[in-house]
Every structure is written in C-alpha cells, then in structure tokens.
Amino acid sequence: MSTSLNRRNFLRISALAGGGLVIGFPAMVSCDNPAKKAEAATSWENVNAFLKIANNGEVTIKAPNPEIGQGVKTAMPMVVAEELDVPWEMVSVVQGELDTENFKDQWAGGSQSIKRAWPRLRMAGASARYALVSAAAAEWQVPMEECSTEDGFVLHKGSGKKISYGKIAASAATVELPEEVPMKDPADFKLIGTSKLNVDGEKIVTGQPLFGIDYKVDGMMYAMLVNPPVFGASLKSVDDAAAKAMAGVKDVVTFGNKVAVVANSTWEAKKAKEALKIEWNAPSNPASTQKYVAAMQRSLEKKGKVQRKNGNPDKAFREANQVIEAKFEAPFLPHNTMEPMNFFADVREDGVTLVGPTQTPARARRTAAEITGMDESKITVNMTRMGGGFGRRLKADYVADAVEISKAIKAPVRVLYTREDDMTAGVYRPASQYKFRAALDKEGNVTAFHVRGVGMNSGVVRDANFPAGAIDNFLADGHTIKSDITTGAWRSPVHNFLGFAEQSFLDEIALAGGKDPLQFRLDLLEKAKKNAVGELSYDPERVIAVLKLAAEKADYDKQESGVHKGVACYYSHSTYVAQVAEVVVEDDKPMIKRIVSAVDCGIVVNPVGAINQVQGSVIDGLGHIYFGELTFKDGKPDQANFDKYRLIRFPEAPQVEVHFVDSKEDPTGLGEPALNPAPAAVANAMFKATGERWRITPLDPSKRPGVVELENRI
C-alpha cells in the first residue's frame, strides 16, 4: 500500500451515498449475478460513482468509457475491483452513462481509455475500500491501521473479527474521505494481469440486445436517409410525393443536404427512400482518384512545409556514396464497422434522450444541444456496446441526423444507415503518399534521411518518428491537399500507413548498405539512446526491448532453409510493438507462417483481451494493406458494399503470436499500436522470399503482379 493520490483530483463520495438502484439504461441493461449467491441481494449502497455494493456482498461496477471492441468494459472495472479487493466473481459490470460530473474522458479514441483512466479507476476502488475499512474499524472501535481487506471482507487481526463488504456498505457510504487514500503496490495485484473473459460474452453468444441498432422503445419510428451522392454536392430539390404515399411512411424530413424518410419499419423506410426524386447541385470540380493521385505525386516532387530539420541534409545528400529513394502510396479507406451508423434520439420539450453507439458521448450531447438549443443538462446520453468504431464514431454526424429527425417529427426515432450509406458517406482515412530518401556512406551507414509526405485534407508526416533522433542529418517536410471528400480518424491515424512505408524503407536502406535489418535498427536505436539528435517521441530503450523480444521469440538469428524473416517495429499511442513475420516457400509459393508480435504496453491489465487486440490489429492492418481501397469518379465512391469492397476474410488470416514485455510501468492502450508495423514485417519477409518490393497499396495481387496472395498461409 504505497501510492496515493489526492482525492480532489478524483471524486466525492457523499453526494451519491444512499440506497437505491443506479440507473443504467432502461430495457437494455440488466445486472448479471455470476456469483450465484445463496442469498439474493435485497438492498444496494452506492459507495461512490463507480460502484455499488449489495447487502449480500455483490458488487456492481460501472464501466465509464464506451466499448467499441477494445475491451474496456471488462478491463476498466477490473482495475476498480483490484483496488477494492473483491473477487471478480462477485462483480457485475454495467455500462456507465455520460456523466461529466463524476467521470472524465468518457470517450474511446487514440487508445487512451486505460492509460488516462488508470489513476482514477484505481482511486475509485481504493477510496471505496478505505471507506469500508473505516466503517468496520469504527464499528469494532479499533484503529483503521489494524484492519485489512481480503476478497470482499474487512478483517481485524487482533480480534479475529471479519465482516463482509455487504454488511458494512451502508455505513461506508457515509464515511468522509481524507485528502489521500492508500492504493496497492502493483506488486500486490491479484486481479490485474490475470485473464478475465468479456463481461458481455454470454449476451453476445445468445443474441441479447446490446448494440445501438438493437435499441427500441414504444412509439419509436424508423428513419433512413439519403446523403449527397457526390462529395461536394448540395441539395437542389426534393419530390417526396411518391415516397410519402407508400405503406408505412409517416414523413419525409429535409435538413441540410440530407433527406430522411420516417416510417413504421426500416424496410418500409428503405423502400420509400428509393422512391424519392431528388435533384442535386453538382460540385464544380468533383474529386476523382485519377486526379488526386496525380496531384499527390506532383506534390512529392516539391519542397513542403518543413516539420523537422537536423544537421545539414542537403550537404549530406550531395556527399553521399549512395542515395536510396522510394515512394509509397495509400488509398482512402472507409471504416466499415460491422454495425452501420445508427442512433436513437427522442427530442421532447423537456429534454433529449440519446442512445446509441458513440465513441464521443460528450460530443453527441453537444451536437444535440446545438441543434435543439436545449441546455446540456437536459440531454442524457447512454452508450451502447458498439459494433466497431475504428474512429468513425468519433464523429457525431449520424447523431445529428437522429436529433434533426426527432425534432422535426416530435417523436422518438432511430436512424440507420444502409451499408451503402455508411460506405459512401463516410469520413475516410485520407489517401496519402510518401517519398523517402536516404544517403549512405561507403560502409552503408545512413548519413542523411529525408521523409516527405502528402495527405488529403491533413498532414501525414510525424516529425519525431523513428529514425528521427538517430540520424545526424534529417529532414521531414510535408504537404496537404484539400478535398471535398470528408476525412477523419481511422484506426491509428497516419501511423496505419506511415508504419508500413517507413518500416519498409528502413529495410531497403539496411539491405542497400549490406546490413541485417534487425541489427541496423538496433544500431540506430542505440545511437538515439546514447546521443539523440534533437527531440525524440519514443524511448529507444523500449523499442530495443520489443525488437529483441520479437527476435528471440521468432528465432530471428537462426538460419532455417526456406524460411524468410522480416522485421518491423513501431511506436504509437504510448505503446511499443515489434513484429517478425516468417515466410516459407513451398512449391515455389511464398506463404506466411506466422507473425510474432512483441508488445510493451506497460502493465497488461487483462491478458486474454490484450492478446485479442494484438491479433485483431495485425489481421486488420494486413487486410487493409492488401485489399482496402476506396476509389472515386466524379466525386462518387466506386465501392458501396462488400461485393466490391474487400475486407480480409477468414482463410486469409495468418497465425499471430503475441508476447508482452514484463513491465511495471503504468498501462497504455492496445486498440491501435499493433496494427502499424505488421504489414511491413510481412512485406520485408516477402521481399527476402521473392525479391519483390511492395510500395503501392492495396497490394491486392489481382491488381499488382508480383504480390503474393494472402491466403497462401500455413
């Protein structure tokens, strides 16, 4: 019990004290009772905003942040339960509602949930435990210091007295907390670091309502909408006579550049939507893939805005023994969460109820406040489990749709996008290109390094990325090209392609200089560690550690006939990842044997969930590098559904081994970081096996001769 935090940074205990159920969200959340207690709970005490304790010792913990598949609905309550010192079997988890009074950073993005909430979650458990111990000590009239806790009980050694949390919870709820309460020494963690299954596991496999699309209340209407078919287009006129005459149709609502059909059912709304006759004003210069790819290629040849400069790169390039250059291209990508965009809104005179999948519930509320003019205090937001997010649900455009429609029809409504709506009216991963150059001396050492990037609507150069800091003469510059095509965060923004490009290029220059790609990276990192050139975003020692762990687990140094190993490492979102991909050639066909991942995310809260994140990230990253591509003609996406848009499929997923660095550092996130290096590790191994270097994505072998089919794996 060593660490402590000032409670003022955290939460009050008294305001919420008292019995009664915490309101989760109606009709959708019930509290499981996995403990199967002999006695049912008959009363509950809200010990603090995060948790309540029943008289039979059961504990309900709120997961404050939205769950998009990153596992925080399980992992966050685990941290609370650890400090509270209760067996996990006694804990039920409910999704917390948006509550800016008691919770902070209630959003899911940038792999930040666990990292940011770590001290607050610990404090939630520790302060409740303090209150329970304090209440028991008062009842026994013994000093608190003589009491301890274990598995949901307060104990007093001297007298042998023992009382369950359930029995003392009512008194605990009235305890005044001191400035600081003790927290556990991480060495004493019993629950953190053990694998706990997804708290929604049984509901998922039995098809219980969990997701936004599953939500329903009496009187709810179903809406579908038409977005502008072309980026940059605006609404000219709507003829809704035919649509309004169709069965089940209640109304047609126009707002901004959107037209919504409101009906008694989704299917009726969808059919009526197709019967709308809408005219659009076309944009003057509609986007097309041909145009923007060429524009980016031209930009790459021009000096961009300098983002980092160390030493004298021009001079070093002039004096180089050898200059290596390579260009990389990436397309726009839609998010394609399996659950399409949807949201529920009920705009009434006295307030607004919002329910649905959002990575940013506070933004959802702000959006509703702006549209309705209502005070935020009158707007409630309940977050459903999300069928994926990947950055798409950071935006509140589809929340605004639901609010606009409900406001217009004065009834509760659920808006749902078709897959075509979802894919063609997205906020995409921006298309981007990179040009890398490296100057080598006679020994193959890198004397200068230049990265130039160009992105649609946003910059794509990260000035402190490795190998920045490890090379004396370094230049990073970039361009941005404006487009009508809407763009936004897409799982591991920028890094998701920069990781591929940068780590592929590092391999190219290592080999051009006659060096082993792993040792080449380690040497650069040693240099950054001993004598960094300028500012570093990463800790070289931790990169070295993951590289060495991946190499060790993959037997990188062992020469095996017919086995080709490619390495890559990448730091993002405060987490360090290195991967070694193994490719074997059988019957002249290269195949991915496995991808070994080494990860340093500090303390691993829930290993079974963490492994899932890493494996999924690798498969997702590889799938998108191989197949992901949204192209445009006359401002319109060419792909609108999964018949033309290709996601990685089951037979194409390679084996992914996951190893974590044993660490006592505070935990960092895992939703994104493992995605970034994997495609380059595979590409680097494939280069060894085939001599082909891949730089233009998607790699899709049907479009790029020389690329090996992904389903060739063992």
Place this chain on the structure above:
Amino acid sequence: MPKYSLDINKKSYQVEVAEDTPLLWVLREHLDMVGTKFGCGIAQCGACTVHLDGNPARSCSVPVSAAKGMKITTIEGLAEEKLTPVQQAWIEEDVAQCGYCQAGQIMTATALLESNPNPTDAEIDAAMSGNLCRCGSYLRIRKAIHKASKLKNA
C-alpha cells in the same frame, strides 16, 4: 398486407408484413429478436446468418414469403436448457472483440459442426469464409470451433 405464420425457434409466430420484407427485419423489428444482425443487406458479410431447415442462410436476402413453412433457427434459439458447445466455446475462448458479427459466425459454425463434427482447418476456412469480422477475431473463431467440436463429441 399479407399475413405469415413463421416457425421460429420451435415456436409459431404470426406477422403481417409486405411479402418482400427480408426475414432479417421481420425478426428484428416485428418480433423483437435482435440477435440476428444487419451488416450489408446483400448477403456478403454473414452478420444476418440464420438456419433455414438447418442450413445457414442470409436472412437479409430471404424475403419473408420464402421463409414460410421452413424451420427457422436464430441465435436466440440455439440454447435450450443450456448453452450449446459452440456458444460455450465462444465464451471460453473469449472470441468477441466488438461482438457484432459473432451471432452470424456462431450460426455458420453451428451448421458446419452439424454436418461435419470434426472439421479440419481447411474445412473451417471454407465454411467460414463468407462471414466478415472487421475486428479480425478469425484466429479465436478457429480455436473456438475446434473446442466446440471437442465439447460436442465428448
């Protein structure tokens, strides 16, 4: 509007809907069985998989009129007194990330194990290739299918 009598999870249900209404929406919005998920609407992602007379089918592309007279099984109807081996294995292997596609994955895997109790990896690949998962939970799905096969045969 026409009336249909549907045999779903061994119970009979009456609905009054347009004949072209996909079974998916009848289940979800008329009968409040929301376990079957909407993903693409064109039978390309597998999220809406149900069993029709024991065979996996994409309910987004089966009009209610075509489902009449068939035994329909949905994710809600798999477990009777207890979870099936496939459901149990899915929980124990902690397959789900977001979980949205898993009902469809489970329905496809269940049908596979009915016809082939001990599938090889290649047979699993073939059976599961039409069910998409953006989270990339494929490796755990494979493990869960092998585990379910063992549980089922035990």
